[in-house]
Amino acid sequence: MINYADQLTEQFFQHQDLSGCNFRGIDLKSFDLSGVNLTGADLRGANLSGSILVGANLSGANLTGANLSEANLTNAVLSQANLCGxxxxxxxLNYTHLWGASLCTADLTAADLTGAKLVEASLIEAILVRANLTGAMLxxxxxVEADLTNANLTGADMTWANLTAANLNQAQLSQTNLTYAKLHNTIMSDGTIKYPEIFFLGVRE
Known part of the structure; x- marks a missing residue:
């Protein structure tokens, strides 16, 4: 894996195929990385806060513990990416592609995931308090044990999702598709706990 730590400028990113490169722990705060190819790159612990990554390809990238607070990842591709922690x-994260991505324990507080594709993504113990998941595909x-307190899940597709012990207290579930979703010990939007039913059939009105 190549290390480009001493060459980092926005211009550098615009002229390179950086797939598989090593940017572990690098400070890329507020960089414009729109459309950059970072497929499989090592970005563990990197600082990408406030960065613009619109349309960037980060599929398979390792972003464990990275700081992406207030970053713009609209239409970015993060399929199979590791975003744990x-x-x-x-x-x-509007319309961002996160198929099969791992977001275990990630902090997505107040994140905008409108229309995001999170099919088969892992969000175990993720924090999604006040997150906007309108129309998201889940x-x-x-x-499991994810915190979705006050999250907006209007029109989200959560077919076959596993919400065991998740917290949906005060979440907006209008037209949310929970067909075959696993709701065991799940705190629902009205504060009640779902005990007996394992699968919910239908769409929340």
């Missing part, structure tokens, strides 16, 4: 507070996603 990443900080995504107030980040823009089919088959794992949200």
């Amino acid at each position: 990443a900080f995504l507070w107030r980040s823009q 089919c088959g996603a794992t949200l």
